[in-house]
Amino acid sequence: MKKVPFYMIGFGILMLFDTLTQISFKMASNHAGAFILSWDWLIRVFHNPWVYGAVLGYLGAFASWMTLLKRAPVGPAYAASHMEIVVVVILSSYLFNDKLTPMQIVGAACIVLGIVFLSLSESKHD
Numbered sequence: 392m393k394k395v396p397f398y399m400i401g402f403g404i405l406m407l408f409d410t411l412t413q414i415s416f417k418m419a420s421n422h423a424g425a426f427i428l429s430w431d432w433l434i435r436v437f438h439n440p441w442v443y444g445a446v447l448g449y450l451g452a453f454a455s456w457m458t459l460l461k462r463a464p465v466g467p468a469y470a471a472s473h474m475e476i477v478v479v480v481i482l483s484s485y486l487f488n489d490k491l492t493p494m495q496i497v498g499a500a501c502i503v504l505g506i507v508f509l510s511l512s513e514s515k516h517d
Contacts, residue, residue: 398463402471405455409475412448414482415441470506477502 419441423432436442459468477499483489 398459398468401455401459401463402468402474405452405459405472406475406478408448408451408455409472410448410478410482412445412452413475413479414486415444415448417483417487419445466509466512470502470509473502474506 419436419439422439422441423436426432456472480489480491480495480499484491
C-alpha cells in the first residue's frame with residue numbers, strides 16, 4: 392500500500408480550514424443582518440459563534456499554509472490552496488441555496504484541471 396504524502400494530508404487540512412472560514416463568514420453575516428455601524432450590530436456580531444469559527448478557520452489555515460510551504464512545491468501548493476473555492480461554491484449551493492451557474496461549474500473545473508496539471512508537471516521533475 393502506497394503511503395500518502397504529508398502534503399496531500401496538509402492540503403486537505405488547509406481546505407477544511409479555508410472552507411470553515413468562508414462558511415462561518417456567511418453564517419455570521421446571515422445572523423448579523425444588514426450592516427449598521429452601531430453598538431447593537433457589533434454586539435450581535437460578536438455574540439455569534441460563527442464569527443469565532445471564522446477566526447479559528449483563519450488561524451488554522453495560516454498554520455496549515457506555513458507548514459505546507461516548508462514541505463510542498465510552491466506551484467502546486469498555491470494552486471491547490473484554491474481548491475477551497477470549488478468546495479465553497481458547491482457547499483454554498485447546498486447549504487444556502489445559492490445558484491450554481493454553468494460559468495461557475497466551468498470555472499471550478501478549470502481550477503481542478505489546473506491543480507492536476509501542475510501536480511503532474513511537478514511529479515515529472517522529481
